[in-house]
Amino acid sequence: MTRTTTGDDDFHPDLRRFARLLPRSAFNRRTLPVMKVLTRPLKFVPPLKGTEVLTLPSGAGVRLHRPAVDRHAGAALLWIHGGGYVIGTAAQDDSMCRRFSQRLGIPVVAIDYRLAPKHPYPAALEDCYEALTWLSQLSGIDSTRIIIGGASAGGGLTAALALLARDRGEGAPLFQLLVYPMVDDRSSDRVPDDPRYRMWTPRTNRLGWQAYLRGADPLVAVPARRDDLSGVAPAWVGVGTLDPLYDEDVEYARRLIEAGVACEVDTIPGAFHGFDMVTPWAGVSQAFFDRQCDVLDEVLNG
Numbered sequence: 001m002t003r004t005t006t007g008d009d010d011f012h013p014d015l016r017r018f019a020r021l022l023p024r025s026a027f028n029r030r031t032l033p034v035m036k037v038l039t040r041p042l043k044f045v046p047p048l049k050g051t052e053v054l055t056l057p058s059g060a061g062v063r064l065h066r067p068a069v070d071r072h073a074g075a076a077l078l079w080i081h082g083g084g085y086v087i088g089t090a091a092q093d094d095s096m097c098r099r100f101s102q103r104l105g106i107p108v109v110a111i112d113y114r115l116a117p118k119h120p121y122p123a124a125l126e127d128c129y130e131a132l133t134w135l136s137q138l139s140g141i142d143s144t145r146i147i148i149g150g151a152s153a154g155g156g157l158t159a160a161l162a163l164l165a166r167d168r169g170e171g172a173p174l175f176q177l178l179v180y181p182m183v184d185d186r187s188s189d190r191v192p193d194d195p196r197y198r199m200w201t202p203r204t205n206r207l208g209w210q211a212y213l214r215g216a217d218p219l220v221a222v223p224a225r226r227d228d229l230s231g232v233a234p235a236w237v238g239v240g241t242l243d244p245l246y247d248e249d250v251e252y253a254r255r256l257i258e259a260g261v262a263c264e265v266d267t268i269p270g271a272f273h274g275f276d277m278v279t280p281w282a283g284v285s286q287a288f289f290d291r292q293c294d295v296l297d298e299v300l301n302g
Contacts (some may be wrong), residue, residue: 009240010196012270014284019272022198026084026274029207035087035117043112045091047100056134060127061112063090065097071105072300074142078135078173079110080128080161082152082274084182084200084208086116096280098291103293104300109135113157120214121221128161132171147296148173148233152200152245152274153208155181159223159252162232173233175299177292180239180273184224184248185209196242196278199271205244224252234262236295238288266291 011019027035047053052064068095071091079097081088090097090110101108113127128148136143150158155178162176188206212221219225241247246267256263268275268288276285 010200010270011272012240012268012275012284015271015275015279018279018282019196019198022278024195024197024199025201025204026199027046027087027204027207032086032207039083039087039089039092041268043089043091045094047091048094049096051094052161053261056127056130058127058130060114061090062131062134063094063097063112065094065101065110065112067101067105067107069105071146074140075104075106075147075174075300076135076138076141077101077104077106077147077296078128078146078148079108080113080148080150080154080157081110082150082154082277083115084204085124085153085156085212086208088115088153099289100293100296104296106300107138107141117211117214121212121216124157124212125160125164127281129164129171130267132161132165132173136171143171144174145300146173147175147177147299149177149179150177150181151277153182153212155179156183156223159183159235160221162235163223163226163229163242164215165233166231174264175296176233176235177296178235178237178249179254179292180243180245181237182208182245183199183248183252185213185218185222185244186224187248191244191247194242194244196272197244198242198272198275199278200244202244222257224248229256229259230260232256232261234299236266236292238266238268238292240273240275241269242270243273245273262294264295
């Protein structure tokens with residue numbers, strides 16, 4: 001898809017003013033080591049009241065958010081944080097996970113998976129699979145009513161986890177929530193740079209994938225490179241039109257539908273990568289979150 005480069009007017013009105021202040025990339029080769037050091041303390045952020053911090057047998061950590069009132073018996077959400085496969089922690093999404101939990105009335109578990117490049121594929125994916133298995137065995141949880149979801153790299157891991165669960169024939173999730181997911185390493189070379197990109201660019205995307213794959217077979221490790229997408233959980237994909245992942249996300253949704261998987265796509269005009277994370281107060285961000293909750297409520301009520 002070809003994009004026309006114009007000016008600030010292309011940003012969503014709710015994001016236009018703030019977009020001028022944001023960097024185009026979250027990190028680069030020089031700043032990544034510094035970013036990893038600066039974000040490491042987030043792992044030790046005290047949990048919100050009512051949130052449990054637990055350690056799985058492998059050593060991976062999880063943060064368990066419980067609702068004040070249970071609305072969907074046996075259901076739960078496994079949330080996978082973003083960060084380009086190389087930075088981030090479950091704690092960064094504490095507020096959002098709490099909102100999901102209270103809004104939907106279900107427990108939400110956020111996984112602290114191992115990060116690349118120190119831990120390349122399949123370390124993060126195996127951590128997510130362990131968390132899914134652990135959650136399915138948690139008291140009060142129905143293993144057939146677990147939703148998996150994530151944003152950016154977390155969305156890519158969500159898509160990969162749905163495929164892994166299908167391939168292993170156990171622990172199949174009920175639904176996958178793919179928020180501007182990183183699902184195709186090839187898009188870094190296919191999508192031209194655009195001065196309107198914020199927080200994420202093709203170059204940043206390439207750096208994240210290179211750190212994550214590190215010799216792995218992309219035909220196995222990258223969701224969009226898989227020939228067969230059939231038999232995975234139904235999905236929802238949400239992405240902004242000024243996100244460098246826009247084309248790959250729309251194409252992945254198209255392939256899911258072509259493979260017989262129910263998939264709904266929401267595109268947000270003028271929204272950049274991670275817009276809802278950096279401007280959670282904006283009307284468009286709140287509407288984006290409301291849409292996700294409505295989709296998940298419909299799934300759980302179905």
